[in-house]
Amino acid sequence: MNFSYNSGFKIQNLSLKIEENSIYALTGNNGSGKTTLLRLLVGLLKPESGFIKIFNEPLTRNKKELWEIRQKIGFLFQNPDDQLFAPTIEEDIGFGARNLKLDEKEVKKRVLWALQAVNLIEFKDYSPFNLSWGQKKRAALAGLLVLKPKLLILDEPFANLDFNAIYNHLKIIENLKREENMTILFTTHNLFFVENWAKKMLVLDNGKSLYEGEPKEGLNDTQVLELLGSYDKIREIIKND
Ligand SMILES: Nc1ncnc2c1ncn2[C@@H]1O[C@H](COP(=O)(O)OP(=O)(O)OP(=O)(O)O)[C@@H](O)[C@H]1O
Ligand SMILES: [Mg+2]
Numbered sequence: 001m002n003f004s005y006n007s008g009f010k011i012q013n014l015s016l017k018i019e020e021n022s023i024y025a026l027t028g029n030n031g032s033g034k035t036t037l038l039r040l041l042v043g044l045l046k047p048e049s050g051f052i053k054i055f056n057e058p059l060t061r062n063k064k065e066l067w068e069i070r071q072k073i074g075f076l077f078q079n080p081d082d083q084l085f086a087p088t089i090e091e092d093i094g095f096g097a098r099n100l101k102l103d104e105k106e107v108k109k110r111v112l113w114a115l116q117a118v119n120l121i122e123f124k125d126y127s128p129f130n131l132s133w134g135q136k137k138r139a140a141l142a143g144l145l146v147l148k149p150k151l152l153i154l155d156e157p158f159a160n161l162d163f164n165a166i167y168n169h170l171k172i173i174e175n176l177k178r179e180e181n182m183t184i185l186f187t188t189h190n191l192f193f194v195e196n197w198a199k200k201m202l203v204l205d206n207g208k209s210l211y212e213g214e215p216k217e218g219l220n221d222t223q224v225l226e227l228l229g230s231y232d233k234i235r236e237i238i239k240n241d
Contacts, residue, residue, distance in 0.1 A: 001050030003040055011036060011207045015050075018185055018200075021177075025194040025215065026187040028204030029227065034187040035078055037204070038155055041185070042075050054151065071100060074144030078155035078187075080136035084128035089120060089139050092128055097146045107146070114142035117172045119165075134161050141169060145176060152176075154186040158193060170197075191228070195219055203227065 004010040011033050018024045026034050039045045041052060043059050043066050052059040054069050077083040086092035093114055097107045115121045118138040123131060128139060137160065144152065152173070158166050176182055188194060194201050194215050203211040203224050210227060211218045218224050 001040070001047045001052065003036065003045060003047050005036075009033065009036070009207060011040070011047075014207075014209055016202055016209075016212060018183060020183050021181050022199045023177075023184045023186070023197055025198035025201040026185065026204065027189065027191070027194055027201060027228070028210075031206075032204040033207040034204055035155055036207075038075070038153055038185070038187065042073055042153060043070065071147075072150040074147050074149035074152045076137075076140055076144055076152075076154040076157055078159075080128075080133070080140040083140040083143070084136060087127060088125050089128055089131070090115065090124040092139060093143045093146060096143055100147065110146040111142075114146045117145065117168075118142045119168060134165050137161060138165060138169070141172075145172065148176065148180050149182065150180070151183045151185070154184065156188060157186055158188060158190055191219060 001014050002010070002012055009031075014037065016024075026037065028034055036045065040047055041054070041059075043052075055072065057065070057069060059069060060066060084092050086095055090111060094107050094111045097110055098104075102110075112121075115124055118141060120135060120138055120142065123135065123139075128136060131139065137157070141154075141157070157169060161169065173182075173184065177184065186193070186198075198215050200213065201211070201215045201218050202209060203218060205227055211221055211224050
């Protein structure tokens with residue numbers, strides 16, 4: 001698949017296949033194209049050549065078909081301010097489920113469950129804009145969980161979260177994954193999650209694939225390590241002598 005922005009940035013010859021019911025990590029430096037690739041996958045951007053298939057269906061620009069496929073996908077934006085818009089957290093979390101025309105009783109049940117799961121019940125009547133970053137991210141995740149998507153796409157799900165929130169998020173996602181046979185695609189700069197959570201990873205270098213395969217093997221690859229850098233390099237400039 002190929003894609004380019006007017007700015008000149010290009011996604012080049014990229015091909016990836018995500019196994020159903022698995023966990024796939026996308027990593028690479030800032031500006032390497034991770035978010036762009038996710039936008040292509042959910043149909044927010046259109047490839048110039050090549051194609052995308054989701055659940056064995058080609059992703060078309062036909063509105064009706066795109067809508068049907070999008071119903072099975074939960075997409076967590078990198079920036080929660082791009083995702084939250086309703087007057088209250090409770091309404092925001094229920095929005096997607098109402099859009100799917102789920103029964104109102106079912107929506108209420110799921111919203112309550114999701115509010116409890118992400119620990120935001122006491123904030124349910126708050127405006128999303130008055131929450132902290134981590135709370136916004138949790139609210140955005142809750143809005144996806146109520147949809148019980150088949151494919152959960154998470155753009156930097158753990159960035160700026162405290163360890164307890166990360167633990168909580170992972171627990172919820174893992175539970176849902178088991179119950180709903182969910183497939184997960186996430187981007188991160190945190191190699192702990194690449195190594196320990198993902199079954200497969202793709203490393204992007206300026207819009208091109210540098211490595212695709214087993215995380216453990218990839219994280220020992222000298223080219224990958226050179227590209228991504230490490231705390232060792234950082235330690236060199238902060239060492240106290
Ligand atoms: N709407 C846009 N129009 C033009 N160029 C864009 C647009 N969005 C992103 N870019 C450029 O495309 C490149 C890839 O951006 P992208 O957001 O996909 O990177 P990323 O890997 O997600 O980075 P980060 O780790 O910072 O989230 C960057 O050089 C960026 O400036
Ligand atoms: Mg990004």
